Amino acid sequence: MSSMNKLSATIRTFHSSAARFKKNVEFTAVRYPYLKRGNYSFLSDRHLGFFQSILSPHQVLTDEINDLSGYNVDWMHSVRGSSRLVLRPKTTEEVGAILQYCNAQNIAVCPQGGNTGLVGGSVPVFDEVIMSLGLMDAVISVDELSGIAIVQAGCVLEKLETILHLNNLTLPLDLGAKGSCQIGGNVATNAGGIRLLRYGNLHGSVLGLTAVLANGQIMDCLSTNKKDNTGYDLKQLFIGSEGTLGVVTQVALHCPSKPTSVQVGFFGINSFDNVLETLRLSKQNLGEILSSCELIDQSSLECVTSQLKLKSPDLVNHFPFYILLETSGSNADHDAEKLNSLLEMLLKNGTIVDGTIAVDSTQATNLWTLRERIAEALASxxxxxxxxxxxxxxxxxxxxxxxxxxxxxxxxxxxxxxxxxxxxxxxxxxxxxxxxxxxxxxxxxxxxxxxxxxxxxxxxxxxxxxxxxxxxxxKSPTSVHWMRRMKKLFDPNNILNPYKIFPGTLNE
CATH class of the missing domain: 3.30.70.2740 (Alpha-Beta Plaits)
Structure with a gap:
């Protein structure tokens, strides 16, 4: 959606508005004093020499002031590591060589994508070596007939979307941070986004992937078959594993056809019961063309309009709740008629008090901007x-x-x-x-x-x-127990993104 093109600027603005906190961000180890550094090796000149021998100079970053600060702090400036080294591989083989060495030398590694998460998963806790996948940004292939795209893990979501649109395809995933987030990180966190209602989550959209295990072994699960019923579906283990089982380096995505008709509506509602009724009637009357249903409360809208000086729709009143609906289809007249009929019905039966439907792409973009820039407004x-x-x-x-x-x-x-x-x-x-x-x-x-x-x-x-x-x-204790067992199997030395996902002490 065109409104999402603002996200690169949104993230930059967010960083600017939060910059005043950066110098005061406590080290994670200070803010969470119960955390204890694992018994890992400390980085030495010998280790650095090895990495410099297998990577080009621009792939090895050691300048703490000019290079490392942006990698050590999350985008919300809420957690801060103390890594002294960022490695930026370009190929799966380089990732394999790095991890093989780190595993042998007992060096902890923090895989990092676009660093747009909310839970401190993509930055080091202590001095883990950061492995940034930002240079692995190639779109390897796009097949319009099958709807399959193969990309490297460091490809920014917005870049992939642009290329897909040129091939009459679209992403099954659309996120507020798509101007910065990377597909590998999306897979690692099983990102959802605004289109999950229509396309489901990444467990269904990822056809295959390549991952590098902690010992450097490359696991090639890069299938492009929509049907492959041969044994365990190992790729699913890496979707949502947050870089603790392996580092995803390539992804094969099933991408649906690009909709040729997109309609956007914005409704003002007086009660949450009527919010639920609006959702029910929208699903019932819009059916297969309903792609998004987003709720915004009055406080969120007030924040985004006052802090960022954005203009909200000229509805007759201020409401406790607002719903932003989107439809995506192939027949503009048909889709517009269905959305207008829904609006008339909701107004007539009193489910909503007022509403508007975007008459062109500019209005649609403005409506989506109100939703997508809430995070930026709150940060201010x-x-x-x-x-x-x-x-x-x-x-x-x-x-x-x-x-x-x-x-x-x-x-x-x-x-x-x-x-x-x-x-x-x-x-x-x-x-x-x-x-x-x-x-x-x-x-x-x-x-x-x-x-x-x-x-x-x-x-x-x-x-x-x-x-x-x-x-x-x-999750139940039994489920967590078996998750730990899988972690131990895939990463027996616990070098991959330690201190994440599981509570308690290391190697418990």
């Missing part, structure tokens, strides 16, 4: 506590109300928005600066509440560091 207020959770759709907004009552006047703002169609809520709480008092009021209460609803403490960003202690709020 101060420090942001972000929670990406899945809850039953009927309880989608309850968590926001519960947290407002619990936190009272401690935060600047407590708001919620997100992917209503698949139950993925983005709960955001802002304060002037990081506050342990506020954090302790939020966690673990928020995860306990989600668990009681039988939801998930992470919907689409993984567990990383920040949520690792809460995995059993969603």
């Amino acid at each position: 207020e101060g420090y942001v506590y972000k929670y990406d959770v899945s809850v039953p759709i009927r309880q989608f907004y309850q968590l926001v109300d519960v947290m407002r009552a619990r936190l009272e006047k401690l935060p600047i703002r407590c708001c919620g928005y997100g992917h209503l169609g698949d139950g993925n809520l983005h709960l955001n709480i802002t304060s002037q600066e990081y506050s342990s008092e506020l954090l302790n009021k939020i966690e673990p209460f928020v995860y306990d509440w989600v668990s009681r609803q039988r939801g998930s403490v992470s919907a689409e960003h993984g567990l990383g560091l920040k949520k690792r202690d809460y995995i059993e709020y969603t």
Whole structure:
């Protein structure tokens, strides 16, 4: 969608607005004093000499001021590592050589893509060597007939989308950070995004992949067959594994045909019961052309319009809730008629109070901008506590109300928005600066509440560091036990992204 082209600028602006926090970002090891460095080797001149012998000079970064700072801090400036080395391989074979050496020398490695996550999964906790895949950015092939694209893991999502559009295809994945995030990181976190309602998650869209194991062995699962029923489907283990089982270097994606008709509507709603009724009637009346259903609460819209000086639609009033609907199809007249009929029905039966439908691509872009720049607007207020959770759709907004009552006047703002169609809520709480008092009021209460609803403490960003202690709020102890066993099997020395996903001590 054209509105997403703003995301590179959004991320840059976010970095600019949050830059005042960068110099004050505590080291992760200080903010989380219970974390203890594993018994890994410390980087030496001998180690550095080996990496310099197999990589070009621009692939080995050691300047802490000019090179390393951006890799050691996450994009929200909430966690900070102390790595002294960034390696930037260009090929799967180089990744293999790096990991083989690190495994033999007991050097911990932090794989990193676009570094757009929310849970501290893509930056080191201590001094792990950072393996950045940004130079592995090639689109290897696109087949319009089969709808299959093969790309390197470092390819930025927006670049891939542009190339796919030239071949009359589109991505099954669309994210707010698509101007910065990389497909390997998307796969590693099983990213969802705004089109999951239409296309499902990456477990269904990834046909194959190549991954490098901790010992440097290359696992070639790069199948392009839509049907392959031969043994265990090993690629699925790497989707959502957050770089703890292996480093994904290539991905084969099934990409649907590019829609030739895109319609966008924006509705104002007075109650959450009517929000649910709007979703029900939208699914019923729009059917196969419904591609997105996003909820924005009044506080989120107020933030994005006031902080970024954006203009919201001229609806008759301010509402507690807004829904942004998108349809994607192949017949503009047919799709527009269905969306207009839905709008008339919703207005007539009082489900919505007011609404508008974009008459052209510019208006559609402006509507999507209101949704996609909320994160940037919140960041401009101060420090942001972000929670990406899945809850039953009927309880989608309850968590926001519960947290407002619990936190009272401690935060600047407590708001919620997100992917209503698949139950993925983005709960955001802002304060002037990081506050342990506020954090302790939020966690673990928020995860306990989600668990009681039988939801998930992470919907689409993984567990990383920040949520690792809460995995059993969603997964059973037996499940976590076997996850640990798989980690031990694939990475017996625990060099790949240690301190992430699992609570407790290393090699437990």
